[in-house]
Amino acid sequence: MDNHHSGPVETGAPMDYSEHDKTYNAFLAGAKWGTMLIIVLMIAMAAGFFGGAGFIGSLLVFIILNIAGVFLLR
Template sequence: MAEHHTGPAEVGAPMDYKEHEQTYSMFLAAAKYGTLFLVALLLGMAAGFFTGAGFLGGLVVLLIVFIAGLVLLR
């Protein structure tokens, strides 16, 4: 037969708030810089495919946008 529990499995387990804050901070940084990279990549691809810039022009656009974003997001 199934046992009937009246309370939660972990009662009174201490939270590690410092570790939680560090993990959340790392998640926000990864989301921010990941989004920046994807936007720079899309702009570089658009410059490479839809203009006469070609591969090297698109790469230059990607690097310029990514570096400018890094400077602006600090």
């Protein structure tokens, strides 16, 4: 019975809080930038398909909104 664990499972391994914080911050950054990218893409597609801007116009909208998003989300 040497391998019988008498304590709770949650206390089995020590937490590496600095690595946890890095992972959490990376997830938040990815979610923030990914959401911005998808929203900008949808606006540019709407401008191209429904607004009559065409490919070049929607590409310009995409680029301009990405630049604005980078400055606003810093």
